[in-house]
Amino acid sequence: MNTEKGSSVRQKQVFYVFALIFLICAIAITAVYSVSIGQVSIPFQQSMQIVLHTITNGHLGSLDQVESDSYTNIIMQVRMPRVVFALLIGMGLSLCGVVMQAIVQNPLADPYILGISSGGSLGATFAILVGFGSGTVLSQFGVAFGAFAGAMATSILVLVLSSIGGKVTSIKLVLSGVVIGALCSSLSSLVIFFANDAEGIKSVTFWTMGSLASSSWSKVPIMAIIVLAGCFLFLFQHRVLNTMLLGDESAITLGINLSVFRKLYMIIAALITGTMVAYSGMIGFVGLIIPHICRGLFGSDHKRLMPASLLLGGLFLMWADVLSRVLVENVELPIGILTSVIGSPLFIYMIVKKGYNFGG
Numbered sequence: 001m002n003t004e005k006g007s008s009v010r011q012k013q014v015f016y017v018f019a020l021i022f023l024i025c026a027i028a029i030t031a032v033y034s035v036s037i038g039q040v041s042i043p044f045q046q047s048m049q050i051v052l053h054t055i056t057n058g059h060l061g062s063l064d065q066v067e068s069d070s071y072t073n074i075i076m077q078v079r080m081p082r083v084v085f086a087l088l089i090g091m092g093l094s095l096c097g098v099v100m101q102a103i104v105q106n107p108l109a110d111p112y113i114l115g116i117s118s119g120g121s122l123g124a125t126f127a128i129l130v131g132f133g134s135g136t137v138l139s140q141f142g143v144a145f146g147a148f149a150g151a152m153a154t155s156i157l158v159l160v161l162s163s164i165g166g167k168v169t170s171i172k173l174v175l176s177g178v179v180i181g182a183l184c185s186s187l188s189s190l191v192i193f194f195a196n197d198a199e200g201i202k203s204v205t206f207w208t209m210g211s212l213a214s215s216s217w218s219k220v221p222i223m224a225i226i227v228l229a230g231c232f233l234f235l236f237q238h239r240v241l242n243t244m245l246l247g248d249e250s251a252i253t254l255g256i257n258l259s260v261f262r263k264l265y266m267i268i269a270a271l272i273t274g275t276m277v278a279y280s281g282m283i284g285f286v287g288l289i290i291p292h293i294c295r296g297l298f299g300s301d302h303k304r305l306m307p308a309s310l311l312l313g314g315l316f317l318m319w320a321d322v323l324s325r326v327l328v329e330n331v332e333l334p335i336g337i338l339t340s341v342i343g344s345p346l347f348i349y350m351i352v353k354k355g356y357n358f359g360g
Contacts, residue, residue: 016298016308023311027087030318034086035079037326042071050075077217085215085223086321087314089276090286092227094313096269097287098306099234102244103262103269104170110288111273114173114266115154115181120277122184122191123150125204129195143207144278151274154180159266167259169248173266210283210336212321219279230272231310237265238302245300283336285343286313292350 036047045065050072052061066072096111104113112118127146158180162172192201234241240261243251251258276283294308317335320342324333 012299016304019297020307020311023308023315027311027315027318030315030322031080031083031087034083034318034322035075037322038074038079039330040071040074042075043067046071047075051080081217081220082212082215082321083318084220085212085280086318088220088223088227089212089280089283090290090314090317091231091310092223092272092276092313093283093286093317094290094309095227095231095234095306096273097313098291098302098309099241099265099269100287101291102241102302103265104174105245105247106170106174107292108288109174110284111269111276112282112284112287114158114177114270115179115184116151116270116273117277117282118181118184118188119154119157120147120151120274121208121282122188123147123153124207124277124281125188125191126150128203128207129191129197129200147207147281148274148278150184151277152270154184155266155270155274159263163263168262169259170262173262206334207281208336209334210281210339211332211334212280213332214279223275223279226272226275230268233268234265235306238306241302241306242300281334281336283317283339285339285347286317289343289347290316292347296350 032048032051033044035051036042036044046067049061049063050066053063054061054072054076063072093111097109100109100111100113101107103109106113123146124143125146127143158173158176159168161176161180162168192204195201240256240258243254243256244258244261248258290313291305291309294305294312298304298308317339320335320338324335324338327333327338
């Protein structure tokens, strides 16, 4: 029995390692393919040569067979920032989905469950339709600042509300998030109702659907620092996250104060989510469906779940971005629509076919 059990464990470990290697290779191939398509179609082989030549400072890849000098600028200055954005946001959404599901012990939790999306939407709606005033410092930051400020303010308000009357619990967090989220949604609707700006209302609608069109190299450093720092931190928090799934009573016996960790993790997840919402709008279902897929493949242990979710989330959003640009000719679909269209059937399939058990 012990021999069979040991063999099964080794097989799972081998499968897990090969799966991670496959995901990394798939991300690299998808990145090259993604920069090859667009209004100017660039052959895959030439795109690969350009990317290799640029990132290795000329040590790998040759530009001798590249048909046009403009291809390099198109790939590295226009399309590559978008690819990097898709990868980072996909990783960030999946990361926050895993963390939020552990914090509130709810399989339906996602990065937006605590009202973060509603707060970001309120901030963006205010910035677009009302503004901060043309002469103020805040006006220079525009929609991104409004969305980030709204998301963070909402998160702090939820945290304060859930702390009233005792320690923070998963139930109080969810209920506080629902209440504050509903309030922010109502205020957003009120601003839209009284706004006399058809173009602004259209911008608000497009923003709430999610888009990577505003990505640029100037925005990548902030996104990369926040998302990658969050990934690095949570990769070493798998024991606490596993304990959260067991509940408060089990944590007490282990000497872990989950109330403190819930507050800390929520603040970090809110910072990551607020940054992503500020730059890309609301992109749904990534943080919900990716952790569930990875649990079905690799189990509920966050030591394995976290790396797999990060890679699969990045790959998923990269392909969603590709589809948003190629499904309708000369039209870019909002990426949030595609993630919902793809994610909903996958989630239904898992419920019907897998007999999924959260945390099991």
